[in-house]
Every structure is written in C-alpha cells, then in structure tokens.
Amino acid sequence: MRSRWSVGDTAIATVTVLAVCCGAWLLHNGGASHAPPQPSAAQAGAASPGTESGDPRAGxxxxxxxxxxxxxxxxxxxxxxPSIRVDAPVMGLGLTKAGSLDVPPAGRENLAGWYEAGTTPGETGTAIVAGHVDNADGPAVFYRLGALRKGSTIEVDRRDGGTALFSVDAVEVYDAKAFPDEKVYGAAARPELRVITCGGGYSRTTGYRGNVVVFAHLTGSR
Structure with missing residues (x-):
C-alpha cells in the first residue's frame, strides 16, 4: 500500500489530525459535556508475544x-x-496543493471521504476512509466512532453493485504528536480498512488532541 501513495504517510496523518479536528461545535457549546465517546483499552489490539502493544494488522x-x-x-x-448508526455517502478525496490528503466539506456532516488514489475497500491492501467528528452545527458522520466495539460490522457499498463486509479488529486513539503512521497506513497482505476521525480529548485552545482509528478486515461480501 505504501508504494501507492504519492506523498509520505506523515503528510496524510498531519492533515487528518488538523483538518478534521477543529471542534468548533464543542468550543461553542461547552467542551467536555458534548465530547464524543472515546474507545476504551478493551477495544485496542490484542498484545502479541514479545511486544509491548498489539498490532491489529495481525488479525x-x-x-x-x-x-x-x-x-x-x-x-x-x-x-x-449499523451499531453506531452510521449510514453515509462516500466521496473521493485527493491531495491538497501542499501534497496532503484532502477532507470532506465541513458543512456536510453526513459525508465520509475515501483516498481515491489508494486501495479500494475490499481489494488487497489498506483502504483509508476519513470523516469529521463534528462541525460548527453539531455532531458529524463519525461522532460515535469511538464507541465502536471489536467484532462490529462495517458495510461498504461499492460501485460494482456489491457490498464489502468488514469486521472490526480494534478501535484505538492516538495523540496527534505520536500518530503511528506505519501501523495505520502501512501495507497489508489482505484487504483491510481504516476509518479515521478526531479524538483523544479536547482543548478549547487547540481543538481535538488526536485521532480515533478503527482497524478492520474483509470478512465477506454480498
């Protein structure tokens, strides 16, 4: 997958953190009382022998x-x-003039984006879907992403008329300054999906401090 990016993964991680993490609604409505759910430690990837932390890509x-x-x-x-009541169209995302991944328009709260120069959901590799957690008017498409649990199903309708079915392996949250580019965006030998939004706590001065990332793999189609 990495070889298919025309820019470094670090640039994509940076724009994901900054562009979909403004938190304008929280700033206007009182911060913590409206904060989106965050994943618990129980939803993180299982630790592998000889490692300090799990890698959901192990399956x-x-x-x-x-x-x-x-x-x-x-x-x-x-x-x-279905488990977090997401049902949204997906638009293609390209790169900004700065060479980083673009994001869906903030004004369209029920819209997700897919990096269309990368892997398509369902083919071998790592497909990337990103969306806002909120906008100035309230919760957006992935507001409840942090409440997703292992084993939950993600359905992606494809242009060929089929639907790719993914099972969630882990839901993790990362600080923006320690975003694990290789773990999230790195190559995969099987069909995998990452769904990304903002999270990691909220600051009234800087917005969201990081990202919620869902790791999932293809389990079937219809």
Missing amino acids: PRDPLHAAALALAPSPPDRIRI
Whole structure:
C-alpha cells in the first residue's frame, strides 16, 4: 500500500489530525459535556508475544471473523456501521496543493471521504476512509466512532453493485504528536480498512488532541 501513495504517510496523518479536528461545535457549546465517546483499552489490539502493544494488522483468531478473499478494485459509494448508526455517502478525496490528503466539506456532516488514489475497500491492501467528528452545527458522520466495539460490522457499498463486509479488529486513539503512521497506513497482505476521525480529548485552545482509528478486515461480501 505504501508504494501507492504519492506523498509520505506523515503528510496524510498531519492533515487528518488538523483538518478534521477543529471542534468548533464543542468550543461553542461547552467542551467536555458534548465530547464524543472515546474507545476504551478493551477495544485496542490484542498484545502479541514479545511486544509491548498489539498490532491489529495481525488479525483476529475468531474463525467467525476469518478473512475473506480479496475483491476486484471498485470505488466505494456508501459506508454503513449499523451499531453506531452510521449510514453515509462516500466521496473521493485527493491531495491538497501542499501534497496532503484532502477532507470532506465541513458543512456536510453526513459525508465520509475515501483516498481515491489508494486501495479500494475490499481489494488487497489498506483502504483509508476519513470523516469529521463534528462541525460548527453539531455532531458529524463519525461522532460515535469511538464507541465502536471489536467484532462490529462495517458495510461498504461499492460501485460494482456489491457490498464489502468488514469486521472490526480494534478501535484505538492516538495523540496527534505520536500518530503511528506505519501501523495505520502501512501495507497489508489482505484487504483491510481504516476509518479515521478526531479524538483523544479536547482543548478549547487547540481543538481535538488526536485521532480515533478503527482497524478492520474483509470478512465477506454480498
């Protein structure tokens, strides 16, 4: 996957942190009382022997969530996450003039974006979907992303008429200054999906301090 990016992953991580993390609604309405849910330690990737922390890319051991064969490339048109009531269209995202990943328009709260020069959801590799947690008017498409749990299903409608089904391996939160680019954006030998929004606490002066990242892998299609 890394070889398919035309810019460094660090640049993409930076724009994800800064551009979808303004928190204008929280600033206007009182901060903590309106803060989106954050993932608990129980939803992080399971630790592997000999490592200090888990890597969700290692995959689950639950046979019910075994990885499925990769699908042919096809752009995504819609993303649904039933357990947190997400049902949103997906637009293509390109790069800004600065060479970083663009983001969906802030004024369209129920809209997600997909990096269209990268892997399509369902083919081998790491597909990236990003969206706002809120905007100036209130919660946005991924406001409840931090409440997602392991084993939850993510559905992606594809332009070829099929739907790619993903199972969540982990939901983690990272500080913006310690965002693990390789872990999130790195190459995968199977079809994987990352869904990214803001999180990690909120500051009235700087906005959200980091990102919530969902790690998922393809388990089927219909």
